[in-house]
Amino acid sequence: MKIAVIAAQGDVEEHVVAANKALKKLGIEGKAFATIDKEExxxxxxxxxxxxxxxxxxxxxxxxxxxxxxxxxxxxxxxVMGTCAGSILLAKHGDEEVRKTKTKLLELMDIWVKRNAFGRQRESFQIKLDIKGIGDFEAVFIRAPAILKVSSNVDILAKLDDYIVACQQDNILALSFHPELTDDTRIHEYFIKMAK
Structure with missing residues (x-):
């Protein structure tokens, strides 16, 4: 199995490490790698x-x-899994800030997102979430977006207060937080199992 981690910006190497650990834990032959090459x-x-x-x-x-x-x-x-800013890009609908910055969305998920919903960098935090199909997970939020609402074809996996912070639409997974910044590989394992 080949897992491409899009090397445009952000915690690329951390995702590569987490995905490779998850592959090993699951006993699956494969490799996660960083790339921005369309052929790869x-x-x-x-x-x-x-x-x-x-x-x-x-x-x-x-x-x-x-x-x-x-x-x-x-x-x-x-x-396809998008974390933090990656989840914004997966959305079909963005808030005023997304429109103001003219961020071009991939429009793959029937979700509405809000940038920086949990504050700026200094308001970053870690909190335990109950994630459907995974259980308790220590989630890291850094300038995190929130998913404001979803269409009926989207499964809500976790909420924090009134915000949706994890959801899945068929083969696409959106997370407001950074699972790669913990030692817990269960989200990457869940994602890899989606490919099986």
């Missing part, structure tokens, strides 16, 4: 879109034509 993305079995700054990531993935490969992979049923 096209040949992958699953794609991770890390956090960072959504406007910058959007520009880089569209400039490199990786955006089209991500959309094509999602349409083909390959698992």
């Amino acid at each position: 993305v096209a040949k992958s079995d699953a794609i991770i879109l890390p956090g960072g700054e959504s406007t910058t990531i959007s520009k880089l993935i569209h400039k490199s034509s990786v955006a089209e490969e991500i959309k094509k992979a999602a349409r083909e049923g390959k698992p």
